[in-house]
Amino acid sequence: MLPTISAPVPSEPEQQPETQDVLSVTEQEILANIQELQGQLRRMREEQEARQGLIDTQQEEAPKPADMRASRDEVTGEWVFAMSSGGLVTALQGAREEMNFVWIGWLEVSNVPEAEQDLVRTRLMEEYSCVPLFLDEDLVDKYYNGFSNDVLWPLFHYVPLPMYKAGGEKKFDSSLWDAYKTANIKFADVVSSVYKIYRILPVRKPLLEGMLSADLVGFHTYDYARHFLSACSRVLEVECSPRGVDYNNHFMSLGVFPIGIDPDHVSKALKTPWTRIRELRETFVGRKILLGVDRLDYIKGMPHKLLGLELFFTRYPDRTEVPEYKALANQINELVGRINGTYGTLEYSPVHYINQHISQEELFAIYNVADVCMVTSVRDGMNLVSHEYVAAQHQDVFANESSDLQPKDGPGVLILSEFAGSAQSLSGAIRVNPWNTDQLAGAIKQALTLSRVERELRQHKLYRYVSMHTACFWAKSFMQEFREVCDKRKKGIDKLPTLPIKEVRHAYAEAKRRLIISDYDGTLTQLQSLPQLAGPPPFVTSLLENLCRDPKNTLFIISGRERRFMDRWFGNLRVGLAAEYGFYYRLPNQDQWQCAGQGLDLTWKNVVHPIMQYFTERTPGTYIENKESSLTWHYRDADPHFGLWQAKDMQINMEDSLSNMPLEILQGNRMVEVRHQAANKSFVADRVLKAMSEPAARAEHGEVDFVLCVGDDRSDEDMFTMVQRLRDQARASPPSMATGERGDHERDNPPRCMARNANVYTVHIGQDQSQADYKLDSLVSLRQLLRKLDSDAQQGQGAPGSRAPPFHRMSTTST
Incomplete structure (x- = not known):
């Protein structure tokens, strides 16, 4: 006899954050x-x-x-x-x-x-x-x-x-x-x-942005977490990793925390006198009970459960007996009626459909007496019915008491939809696809015919998980991860302090000779995918022009862009320029570009370009940017996941082909770049400081006593490290080296590139970890600082002159 008991409950949704979007x-x-x-x-x-x-x-x-x-x-x-x-x-x-x-x-x-x-x-x-x-x-x-x-x-x-x-x-x-x-x-x-x-x-975008403002977001299952990352990648076009999402200079950590129940609560409830286990056992003595506890909801798969049961009765007619039913929804009513009409008798109906509230004690009693529990959700978050059934099946309440009831013949069996979140954790269950009615009917047959030994082994595996991964464990795990995330964030912020603006303004005002080295994209201007759109706004150009007029200042802008764009944007300013990450550079007051890799062999492009072309033809939305010193494969307009997949595959192919060449393969923001090792921003910082410290320049203008070096991405880290190394060398150098006098120590120590007491500030734009000494939150903060520095200088000395400090041509020895 197979009574099926189903208890519907209403649905309620989860909260999400807020903001606004435009509706098509x-x-x-x-x-x-x-x-x-x-x-x-x-x-x-x-x-x-x-x-x-x-x-x-x-x-x-x-x-x-x-x-x-x-x-x-x-x-x-x-x-x-x-x-x-x-x-x-x-x-x-x-x-x-x-x-x-x-x-x-x-x-x-x-x-x-x-x-x-x-x-x-x-x-x-x-x-x-x-x-x-x-x-x-x-x-x-x-x-x-x-x-x-x-x-x-x-x-x-x-x-x-x-x-x-x-x-x-x-x-x-x-x-x-x-x-x-x-x-x-x-x-x-x-x-x-x-x-x-x-x-x-x-309103998908503001909902996601609201969630990304959190420090930690937890999901019940890995699938939900993976789909959330996919939504962030596609809707917000951000780079995602299994650890989380970096968005607007804030890293949101991601975690998977499967919720559980309190097994002790279930155990205590089973032993209360008003839990009707005895009565239910007596009612269904000699029969097998299949249990379904579902909310009347389209995700719970109730029709799938009944269709599987119907097919089971058709294939195994010897199993058809048992109690009554009530109908709620038309589809459920039709299926229940069809099953009971075909396989029932005047005395019994195979399906009991209970459409009313039942108490917690009643529910736990049903869990305990049921031989099989069927969870057939077509999509579910976790479905704690499966956990509660396992907890209720763990013990025979009357096993140690004198009772006229026969002890249970071992634990029951859990049939669990593979689409329920708990299916990823409860490995002792019989997992089914609720859309496959044949498989569902076979699972019912298997559950009813399993030996006691196998049922006990399955129950042992299930209860071990349920008893360990409780609601308390879930809450503690989340809070522990949350504390760790907050601690890491706090330590990261403490490790990279905010640039002390007042100190910088004072040092700038007191300095006799200053050097400002700045990255371009993402530091002075917003990132743009197309070079044609990456030009500086007029107010940025005006600000740079004012800084360049001050004879105490030397300003150098370093970019990954090509020379022609740098000439177009800054050709009329007295500013030093470096294009293609420093592969080409041009000093202030000079017209000719110099090459850091003079005479280098660029035939490696003949190897790299066909590989990039191969992947371009097979990845819609990608293109190749051919610079003089590098080749870049952009996939910003491609499907984010497929583009990243192809980028990794392409990088593996190129690493095999280019292993013996002096090249670097870099993964950037939706791009893969191959460039010569000489194309490095640290080279520019080194050459500029050494040129400014040459005897003639130093004798006329003194030593560099103020350095501001600013950048926002990984390509700037080597530049920060170089400036810091030169600063440390200067501070460790003997005092006599400042005058240009030569002594025995100069045979072992090169001339320093700045004053021993120079104020040096390496600054990272954003919240990411960096080798820089300080950080600023955004490029807006940098622009505000530069305006203040310019304003302070003008107020302190009147209109600045136009006479520029001399610059001597650098050596072009390749590295």
Whole structure:
């Protein structure tokens, strides 16, 4: 006999952050369909709940924050509060015994008078450690039912979207998005007072940006984490790694934290006198029980479960007997009726379909007596039903008591959908594809015929995981990772202090001879994929022109761009230039470019270009940039994942072909570059400082006593290191070397490139780790600093002159 017991529970969605985006017509149409269908489903649920009195049972669900219920006592008129038994609340019961935390959320009432709100806040904090949020009915309906439940919930579970029907008048209701933002702002305000598939969503970008502002984001499964990274990569076009996402100079760490339950709570509940294990065993004595506990939701796979059961009865007719059913949805009603009509008798029905709330004790009792538990979700977050079933099956409650009941014939068997998040962890279950009805029927047959030894082995594996990876373990793991992320972030920030602006301004004003070396792209201007769009804004050009007029200043700009672009942008300024990362350089007041790799063999391009061309032809959206000293393969416009895959494959191929050549293969921002080792920014910094320290220049203008070196990416790290090395050499040099006098020590020590007491500042733009001594948050901060330096100099000495310090031609010996 095979009674199947199914308990539906309502759905609730998760929160997401806020902001805004522009809606296209197609996106509006898609969202309108989602809202309409989900609204219909929600109304059906509400109607059914009103008739049947359904309330939450202990299932994994998308919870409302805090999930606190409030009502007035009919006699006293006082407020009465109760914490819901929703999945998240129940899962954290064990964690609350070992950790202190505060619930923040809205009450399920909207009529708390303002005069009573302070009293309600005080009571909830004292009795439940809960900070309430008071939201009006309209906002709750739009934010929670409208946007969260009807839009986000299906998207998070990969529910296929309906086709938009021509002629439909409904459009995406932007008021739902506005309500969602308003509610999130209210939540954020409460948090601050106490202590924050996407691609088809019109507001996908601000949702992702809101999540990326966090220090740590955790997911229940690796699949969800992987899909989140994919959404960030495609929607925001950022580089992602398994560790997290670097976005707007902030690194968001990513973690996978499968939630669990409290097995001790289940064990204690099974031993209470009102847990009806005895009665259920007596009712179904001599029969096998297949259990399904599901919310009436399109992701739970209830039709799939019943279709599999129907096919099982067809193939194995000797298994057809047992109790009654009730129907809720038409499809479920039809399937249940069909099974019971075909395989039932006048006395028994194969399927019991329970459409009403059952208590926690009742649910655990059913878990305990069931021989098989079927979880057939077509898509689910974790589904803690599987964990609860395993915990309830761990012991025979009457095994050690004198009882007329026969001991259980070993533990039951878990049949688990491969699309449930828990399938990645519960290896002792029989995993099935709920869309494969043949496989599902076979799994039922297998579960009912497994030997006791095999069932015990499977249960041992399952319970070992469930008992170790509890809700408390989940909470502790997340908090430990969170603390480590925050500590690393704090140490990283402390290790790279912010540039002391006042100190720099004072040192600049007091200096006699200054050198400013700056990277171009990402430092003076925003990054641009096309050289034609990368020219400096007029105010940047004007600022550089003012700095160049000061005779105390030598300004050098280093870029990966070609010489022709550097000439076009800065040819009229008295500024030193380095193109292609320093492979070519030009001193201030000179017209001719010099080559760091004079006479070098560039025939290596004949080897590299065909390899890049091969991958370009097979990767849509890519192109090759052929510079004089390098070849760059850009995949910014390609599919992010396929482009990165191809870039790695291409790099492996090139490393094999170029292993004996003096070349560097660099992975950059959506590009792969092959260049000669002589193309290095550190070379420029070294040559410029040595040229400024030559005897004639030093005798006339003195030593360099102020150096500001700024950059934003990995190519600038060697430049920082070179400037720091030259600074350290100068500080360690004997005092007499400053005058140009030669002594015995100069045979062993080269002339220093700057004053022994020179103020040297190497500065990284952004929050990344760097070899620089200091950091600035953004290029805007650098522009502000340069403006202040220019303004200070002009106020201190009047209009600067135009006489430039002499520069002597550098040696062009190749490196």
